[in-house]
Amino acid sequence: MTAISTPLPELRAALLAWFDSAGRDLPWRLGTEGQRDPYRVWVAEILLQQTQVARGLHYYDRFLEAFPTVQALAEAPIHEVLKAWEGCGYYARARNLHRAAKLIAADGFPGNYDGWLALPGVGPYTAAAVASLAHGEARAVNDGNVRRVLARLYGQAQPTDAWIGARADALLDAARPGAWNEAVMDLGATVCTPRAPRCPECPLAAWCAALASGTPTAFPAPKVRTAVRAVEAVALLIGDGHAAVLERREGKLLGGLMGLPMLELGPDETLQGTLEKLCCRLGARSGELLGQVSHSMTHRQITLHVYAGTSDLPRQIVATAALSKLDHKALGLLRTRQQGLFAEPLMQSSSV
DNA sequence: AATTCGGGGGC
């Protein structure tokens, strides 16, 4: 399919006029257009990766209060950075943000797209966003909003990343690159939404091939997603809601966070066998089953069997540790028991 | 080019 004849100057003017009157007022949009504070823009862009704005707002204020400057962030211990990020997900973002802050504290802020791209945690999207918003560089962003807006504008159901990138580059208003990027993303977030787009309010409606087709939500086609794996694991709760034995998680999954000692069931392994392996590793003894919690994490559905345990291992204060939602659910199991909410406290899961 | 990495919003 082809786009409806699009005179670029008119289309750009229409979207920018809409943005100037209807654009969102967001806390990282302080300062002069094209000359925003790089620290504030950078933190926001990392925080908003795969995270909706409404959710990011809460974390943004907390994070900037805890780390007002890049120097403060660079000097903070990693566990404090992760604590500020707790519950936000994709924790590699926080680890990379901290690593990059140390580089910036030593060498200063990058001044252009290539410089930003070289930092850990900064990819093509974030580099283009910061370069355009903080340095006024003419770089088009390519995120989920841009993808949807352009797929619809041009009636392309299966746009590749390169195809979107080329269209975004061609459309970019080089006179106001920062405003243009924000305008496309605002349009995607508030008007050209995935499920129920508000086409009558859209400043680009006259040029939109998807609207003309009669089924705008058919563009772009849904992405194929990898299957969700069902996973079973056991955990030991040694202590109470105030202080408990916690381990630092290594590896990619929840890496850097603290959590209850936990072990996933291998293929053909039993609950009891896995529990014994876990106790053996810790030098701990297992007690009664406190219950199960279920937790879904996009690509896996976890059922965690939580046992009380005893050992001489040192306990840590729960409230000051950065924990995943899964661990908070496991600890919540203990609270519901103490409050006597369940006569037979075996299940806490919402769905099972 | 595919997978992996959290957690929740909105329908």
Added chain:
DNA sequence: GCCCCAGAATT
């Protein structure tokens, strides 16, 4: 229950 979210790193 499904699709998505101001993506990046790894394989």
